[in-house]
Amino acid sequence: MKKSDILWxxxxxxxxxxxxxxxxxxxxAFSIEFVDDHPEEELRQLIQExxxxxxxxxxxxxxxxxxxxxxLEKDLESVHG
Numbered sequence: 339m340k341k342s343d344i345l346w347x348x349x350x351x352x353x354x355x356x357x358x359x360x361x362x363x364x365x366x367a368f369s370i371e372f373v374d375d376h377p378e379e380e381l382r383q384l385i386q387e388x389x390x391x392x393x394x395x396x397x398x399x400x401x402x403x404x405x406x407x408x409x410l411e412k413d414l415e416s417v418h419g
Contacts (some may be wrong), residue, residue, distance in 0.1 A: 341373050341381055343419055348385045355419070360414060365389060365416065368397045 350359040358367040389395045394411050396402060402410060
């Protein structure tokens with residue numbers, strides 16, 4: 339199974355504007371680089387991981403700065419809110 343298939347099965351959709359796999363219900367987003375660089379089992383674990391429903395969780399190889407995080411949250415809320 340391809341890594342993108344794992345995300346699709348977990349209701350993640352690709353956001354072309356941000357190059358992210360996003361699940362607005364779970365409030366999680368995975369960067370393409372993160373998906374490429376991490377094994378399938380780790381992706382499955384992170385998909386299942388419980389998070390605070392009020393705050394977005396971003397899975398990037400390098401955490402976004404506070405400003406970028408704020409911009410991403412605002413953008414994702416407006417598109418997927």
